[in-house]
Amino acid sequence: MRTITSSGGKVETVTVRRTESSDAHAINSLISPATVAVFGRVNVINLLEKANLAVTLSNAKNEVLAHAAFSDHPIGDIVDQACWEPFLHDNYSAEKYTPLNTLFLHLFVAQPIFSIGSAKEIVRTVFNAITELQYICLVTPTSQCLERALVKIFEPMKSLKDPGPQCSAFVCHRHNYCPRLHVRRARVEDHDDLTHIFAEQTKALTGFYGPYFLAELIEAQDDENHAAVCENEGTAVGFISVSGDINLKLLNECFELGPFNGLYKPSPEDLTETAPEPEGERTTGDTNTISPQGSTGEDVDQTKVFDQGGVTEIPNEVSEPGDIQACAAEPQGSEVTLEPRVSVTPNAFCIQLFVIYKNFEMRSVDFLPNIFKLFPDRDFCIISVPKLAPEFPLLQSFLRVVPHHTSSLPQELYIFHRSGLLKTFVVSLAVSADRPAVCNMVKRLSLHESLLEDLDMFYQAHRDMDGTPLQAFVAQVQNQLVGIVIIRNEEDIDYIRANYNIENFIYFSHHRYEEHGQLCHFALNPIFQHYAKHFLKEVLRLAHKSCLYYPIYPSYHNQKNSCAHYLTSVLNCMVPVRPRRQIVYPLEELGINAPSKQITKDQVPYALNHINRKLTMEPKVTINARIVVVGASDTGLAFLEVLAFCPHLRFNNMTLISTHGFPGYYTNEKMRFLSTSHGSSDRDHAQMSLRSWINVVTGKMVGINRAAKHVLMSGGRKVLYDHLILCTGQQYQVPCPTGVDGSHLPPKSQLPAQPRRRYTGPVPSNLFTLNDHHDCVTAYQWLLNNFVELKGNAIVYGNTIDVYTCVETLLCLDVQGYRIHLVHLPTTEGSSCSPSSCFSNPTVEKAMKKALEKSGVHVHHNCLLDQMNDGQNPEPITSLSFTSDSQPLRLECSVFMNLSSKGVDYDAFKSINDACLVYDGRLVIDTTFHTNDSTIRAAGPLTKFARRYHADQWSHSSFNSREVGQELAAALLPFFDPTLEPAVNSPADLDRLIPIYTQAKIQGGRLPGGYSYLHVTKPEQRPSAVHPVEGREILTGRIETGNYFHLHLNQYDLVETITCLSLKPFPVSNYLCLYGKHELLLNRLCSCYDEGLVHDLYRQLSQKKYVFKILFPVSVCR
Known part of the structure; x- marks a missing residue:
């Protein structure tokens, strides 16, 4: 916040901000005839689109007081935008004006009483925001006098020709509004001025260095340690301490410094004969060289460049360490990195301590030329900053060095080369x-x-x-x-x-x-x-x-x-x-x-x-905090997407830990053994390219060290975190046989309830527990090589919709139906995993029963796995024994497709439990996703709400997983995004209600009989086996004709449930848009149905009037 004074003496508190398109109307209202005389007729929206920088001055009521737009070329058709530089150099005394240090004013408007103060404040802000900017030019095609506010700021350029071009040129210099700071060696006398700058940090620094650290630091200057201050009007406003004593061995162990020769001087073998100096540019002084970028000891040509500190050479190769690869999450093993030969002479110095008043922090770069003079024989300046520290303006000139994945340093390393000072x-x-x-x-x-x-x-x-x-x-x-x-x-x-x-x-x-x-x-x-x-x-x-x-x-x-x-x-x-x-x-x-x-x-x-x-x-705002997500679930990926697609934020350290890496893509539709939530398709992953923004670590989490803040991986690797996000979800578990010999039980005997046990033996090679793309591809390849063209039975075990999609996939692989046995588990009271409840629609259940009968698939109900291979060695499985409510069942088995019961992965559970995170059947969280550790959050089916909410019937598994992931990101973003209000924790007595999410729960897949299936419903406490009683239904088609379509609307005529079962493919993305829509938005669908005008919803919804109502959902039919 700053203040300006009107011509009448009124003081106004103002904010200078970037212009938004919503300001266009207010800007238009400020355009006067005098403005048009200087800038011509202006289309404000078009100008805001094409300007490189547009700035608005507004008051506390967000009223626009003034506006200025700047571009990298002059106004209008005075000169082609690509040719303005020679134009100015030829016609005006402007030889120092370059595209790097010059901008052109294309529009300035202001409320008349604030015009002078506004113009000065805008110019000061622009110079302060763009460190390289030295000149703001105004080139106008008219010879009209400038407005009074502009006359106060701009001065005419000196013309070199008479007559000159048909335009008027003016310039505003940086030194009048935001001059460069004077930098000099620090003296003990500066202590009092500097004490005020350190006021906010004195406590932390004093505790680390002692009460007189600043005076001692200034007095201890020698050839390896220097201190400097920057002055404004004779007062020290900034301080920097630099040292040539660096632990380069540690830095090379923790960071990818190979492209920079490890920050050592190149060995004599790497140096080559330099090119001759250009005529007229010969100078005296020491010659400093650095090895070519990514050098491997080969001879390369180098050209000398000159700087204030002497002569240095620019590396003339570009290498790729740290490049973002869309094709792979890990470096390819076939690539070989050759290390350059280096000497033991350091080629870098470091910034130990740096502080500057906030009002002058954009001029931090003024220190750099001075500190390089202090080390004329070294080419690199480095600085390390804590990962959780916000990026300050000085770092915008530095290059971030990619850390090794084995690095345990809680800091980021930034580097700057002497040649980066060049402005040419x-x-x-x-x-x-x-x-x-x-x-x-x-x-x-x-x-x-x-x-x-x-x-x-x-x-x-x-x-x-x-x-x-x-x-x-x-x-x-x-x-x-x-x-x-x-x-x-x-x-x-x-x-x-x-x-x-x-x-x-x-x-x-x-x-x-x-x-x-x-x-x-x-x-x-x-x-x-x-x-x-x-x-x-x-x-x-x-x-x-x-x-x-x-x-x-x-x-x-x-x-x-x-x-x-x-x-x-x-x-x-x-x-x-x-x-x-x-x-x-x-x-x-x-x-x-x-x-x-x-x-x-x-x-x-x-x-x-x-x-x-x-x-x-x-x-962009750079975020170096280490955000680690465990689990490539819909929830985890949705969370990462939100962060990666924040246009004004740049997250440098987002890591995804996943058992099989980033989710793959299906090269063959016959690999799809599992149903889908339609959360994100292969095409969605390609269009997001999340792997361009995150690191992917393949492996399982086997431990969490909360004190050291790292996740221990199955291979022994440690992944450090500042914020840990657990989204492992639930997976199908390898079934553990009861061990009961069913042949000795009397018929219809009822076994006592069996506690869930974990299978700890070796997993047979022909037992496939399918959870993700990797598992499906592995099973597909095995089936093609070892089952499809041979004899034997396939046993599919489970109660969920996945057993049906698995059976259909087997049938599509040309496995005869009589070779497939679908075995359903016994259902327990209140269970949501019964064969009927997985569809929540009797018509679909009836269709599945008929399709399985027609295909010849054997179906067995209420069967509990007792033994593999009659209790003998299960490798490979040749038979399976079950206890049922009738006769014991024993089946010959060539492949066992297990989709029986889901649970939290044991390694994930053990990691959570050993880390002393509260676990009560599932990981306990509050309404803001926090566990009992403030740095660890969790979301998805892995979690449950704490008992204090008295909402055991609700959990994240009741809701759309992607919506939960997006809300998790929204809860974390205020910690990083300066444009958002900081997160404020609700008082404990107000934190009583759990959040309710509104997006639909979705299931879909290919079912036996060749049916395409889609089921969309509102979030609910548990899947319902019967239709809701409130509201009304719209139903067309029959399962026999393969065009069954069912809509359920609630009492408010909003679409609440969608069920599609069709023998033909249908546009899933279109139908998903129906959820939550009022029937009026669907051209009075209820009225048309009641009048007998709707016979086939598939055909009805493909009509153009419905397609465009879906495409433009906000339009209401009148």
Whole structure:
């Protein structure tokens, strides 16, 4: 909050913030004739879309007092936006103005009484927010006098020609509003000034260093330890302490420092003869060299660049440590990393202590030139910060170093190279002479051949093989090539608009088709990663684009022309775009009203990332907290999706622990043994590409150390956490035979209730307990190789819907029905796992009974597993014995498909129990997902609510798992997101009600008889075996004709239950949209049904009037 004073002396408290589209109306109302005279006629919405930075000044009532919009090129048609630099240099005294340090004012409006104060405050804020910015220019095509507020800020540029161009040019200098801070060596006399800065941290620092640590630190300066202060108007406002004494051995053990030569000086064998110095740039001084990026000891050419501290050399290769790979969660074992030869001479110094007043923290970078002078023979500056500490502005110029997975340090390491101080970062169109340098720079990148092929096509025809225009741009520092970007026109923009929520970030109608581009290749020397956004901003300007898109294809798709490598830097500059829910269109029914084929065509799904002009100067908040999710369940994945798709947040340390890694995809529909919740499909995973944002650790959790905050894995690996999220859910467990010899029991004897026991013996090779994609693929391969074409029985054991989908999959594998035995467990009172309750619909149950009879499948009811192989060695299983309520049952068995009972995995239970987390049948949580450890949260079927809520009949298993995961993320986000109000725990006496979630519970799959099945219902305490009595039903079709469709509406005429059983595939995503809709939104469906006009809901809902009501659910039929 700051204050400004009106021309009449009124003081107003104001906030300077980024402009939102909702401000457009207020901005329009402030445009006056004087504004039009200077800036021309302005379309405010279009300007906000295309401006690189738009700032609004508002008061406590959020009323707009002033607004300014800035872009990276002059107004209108004075000069082509790609050519303004030579235009200014040729016509004005502006030789120091570059795209890196210059912005242009495109609009300024303000309430007249606050115009002068508002203009000064906006300019001060802009200079403060953009550290590289030195000049704000105003180039107007008219010779009109500026408004009084602008006259106070801008001064005319000196013209070099007479007559000059037909425009007026003005400039505003940084030093008048936000000058660079003066940095000097710290003196003991600074102690009193510095004490005020340390006031907030004095207690912690005093406890660690002692009461006189600051004075001692200043006095102890020597050749290896230095201290400096920055001054504003003669007063110390910041302090930094640096040291050349670093434990490089520890850092190399904990961080991936290979690309930086381990922070050691290169050995003499790695040094090569340098290129001759350019004429006119010879200088005296020491020469500092660093090894090539990712060097393996090969000879490479290097070019000298000059800096305030002397001469240094820029590494001229780019390597990939820490790159985000969409294709694999772990590094490929076939890749070999060669370590460069290094000496034992350190090539880095570290920042030990740094503090600065908040008002001056954006000028923290002013320290860097000074501290590099203190260590003229070292090229790297490093700083380590606690993982839970918020990122401060100084770190925005540093590169985060990827930690080793074995690292136990609770800190992040950041690094900055001396050459990063250079401001001569120039982006230009690539020319053929750049090819050797590009080739040398990218030769160690994956798919670098594809990059060079596209570069050659650009040189030859400026088009790719499909005829799509290509553009290539290079970045140079001191005439040395340090980066390359290749883009192509985005020809599929209609598909993108239809399939992705791109309009969350742009108003599509304000961007011409030719202004959309696709990022094909990106490579940038890590030394200059802090210029990555500027690089993309320059590409947009020079290519006359307003938007860039970056697709990431799934691992199973070999996209040759995809980006050269998934650099963290480019993804961190972009925002991930969520896929848009798709309506399945009945194209024949819609006729000429159907969408174009460009939109509905089927193509390989991909994850989409995006950047536009207004995002190029919008920073992200970096979160380094270690968030570890255990379990790749619907709940866990939904939680990770919410965090990964926060456009203004960047989570660096999200880890998923899963027994079989990230969920895979089915290459064959015959692998789908299990039912589905329709939470996320293979296509959804491809369009999300969560693996681009998270680390995946394959293995089982076998322990939790709450004191050390780590999860112990089955292989002995330790995964450290700051926030642990347990979402392991429940899995089918290997059945434990009772051991009773059923042949000696009298008929119809009733066994006493058996306590649930855990099977501890070796699992037979032909027993398959199916829980996830990996289990299904393993079973599928085994069946093809060892069962399908042979003889023998398949025993399917269980009561859930999964036993039916499993039987159907066996039938689809051409297993004759008489070889399949479906064995149901005994039902207990109150059980929700009976064969009937899994469908909650007598008609569906009847259809299943008929289908199984027709297929010849044997069905056995109320059977409890007694023995495998008559109690002998169960490897392999050849027979199974059951006790039933009639005669004992003994079946020959070649394969045993177990889907009997679900429970919490034993290793997960033991880890939870040994960690002293409260476990009461399931893991106990409160309404905010907390366990009895504040750093451990849990959600999903693993959990239950604490007994103090008196809600034992409700648990997370009663609700939609994805909705629960999303709410879990919403509960955690306030701890990280500065735009949200901090989470406040409710008083204990108010924390009495459990949350109730509203999204539908969904089941679906392929059932015996070739039926496609879908069941959608509201969350309920336990599955109901009978229809609700309240409300009404709409039912069409019969099971005999394979078009059964049942809707149940509650007393408020809202769709509450949907049941579909069809012999033909149906558009599941369309029907899911029906849930919760009022019948009026479905064209008065109830009235039409009562009048006998609805005979087939499948046909009815495929009519265009229903399709578009589903597509636009907010529209009401009148």
